[in-house]
Amino acid sequence: MAQIIDGKRISQEIKDSLKVQVEELKEQGKSCTLVVIQIGNDPASSVYVANKKKACEYIGINSRSYELPEETTEDELLELIDELNHDSTVHGILCQLPLPKHMNEKKILNRISPQKDVDGFHPENVGHLMIGEFGFVSCTPAGVIELLKASNISIEGKNCVVIGRSNIVGKPMAMLMLRENATVTICHSKTNDLKNICKQADILIVAIGKPKYINEEYIKEGAVVIDVGIHRDANNKLCGDVDFERVEPLCSAITPVPGGVGPMTICMLMKNCIEAMKYFS
Ligand code: GUN
Numbered sequence: 001m002a003q004i005i006d007g008k009r010i011s012q013e014i015k016d017s018l019k020v021q022v023e024e025l026k027e028q029g030k031s032c033t034l035v036v037i038q039i040g041n042d043p044a045s046s047v048y049v050a051n052k053k054k055a056c057e058y059i060g061i062n063s064r065s066y067e068l069p070e071e072t073t074e075d076e077l078l079e080l081i082d083e084l085n086h087d088s089t090v091h092g093i094l095c096q097l098p099l100p101k102h103m104n105e106k107k108i109l110n111r112i113s114p115q116k117d118v119d120g121f122h123p124e125n126v127g128h129l130m131i132g133e134f135g136f137v138s139c140t141p142a143g144v145i146e147l148l149k150a151s152n153i154s155i156e157g158k159n160c161v162v163i164g165r166s167n168i169v170g171k172p173m174a175m176l177m178l179r180e181n182a183t184v185t186i187c188h189s190k191t192n193d194l195k196n197i198c199k200q201a202d203i204l205i206v207a208i209g210k211p212k213y214i215n216e217e218y219i220k221e222g223a224v225v226i227d228v229g230i231h232r233d234a235n236n237k238l239c240g241d242v243d244f245e246r247v248e249p250l251c252s253a254i255t256p257v258p259g260g261v262g263p264m265t266i267c268m269l270m271k272n273c274i275e276a277m278k279y280f281s
Helices: 007-027 043-059 074-086 105-111 123-130 139-150 170-179 194-198 244-250 262-280
Strands: 033-039 062-068 092-095 159-163 183-187 203-206 224-227
Touching: 007 043, 007 139, 007 262, 033 043, 033 074, 033 262, 043 062, 043 262, 062 074, 074 092, 074 105, 092 262, 123 170, 139 170, 139 224, 139 262, 159 170, 159 194, 170 183, 170 203, 183 194
Parallel strands: 033 062, 033 092, 159 183, 159 203, 203 224
Antiparallel strands: none
């Protein structure tokens, strides 16, 4: 039987320790503020934004939100970001993605001050990760590292295969595993012989974006499997990129969907906000 990595429990423990940190900072007269900007009313984004506000409230971080209409211009958004960059009461700025099509995502994300970039998307923070310096790290991959550590899964010297090369998950995930001294392979949609490469993995991290794509044919016996995907299957039930029922019997540890990686993302965002306040204000 595989160990089921309980992201819900682990994220709750981290949130509780962050809550204590925020209380201690408040006793020193310091408070922390996150600003979330949402453009338009994409239903999935509205759920994510609501969850972020709820987590802030639980931990004691002040949250301010700007829910702006779809027609907001790029210049108006850039002006708001400039204003928030200069506002010393604001410690973290997050612009919920996806942005409307008329906006240049790169231009918007690059305008957020690297010191307030709690998403870890700014090229300066990405660069810090590459060269092993302090900087904000994208929340989902940072959450995966926390899950592995909290589950006492050693990373050093292990063969780690990451499937997916997005700027938000795959690439930072690979860099973080490298920083933990794993031997890292990055696979993607053009990779030849994906099955055989995955079968070499002691730790397989899947961010492929295809429901239940990874089955037992991709898994080495005793591997640790981390599933970053989230989808709805034909019965409207949540599932990941990994076919849990077929993979679980083979592995030593696996994350479920829901309740694995998902809850860690917001938790890492909260941690980044507190660090922004501690180090940069
Ligand atoms: N949209 C979906 N996930 C994320 C995230 O982690 N950060 C931002 N800014 N937008 C998102």
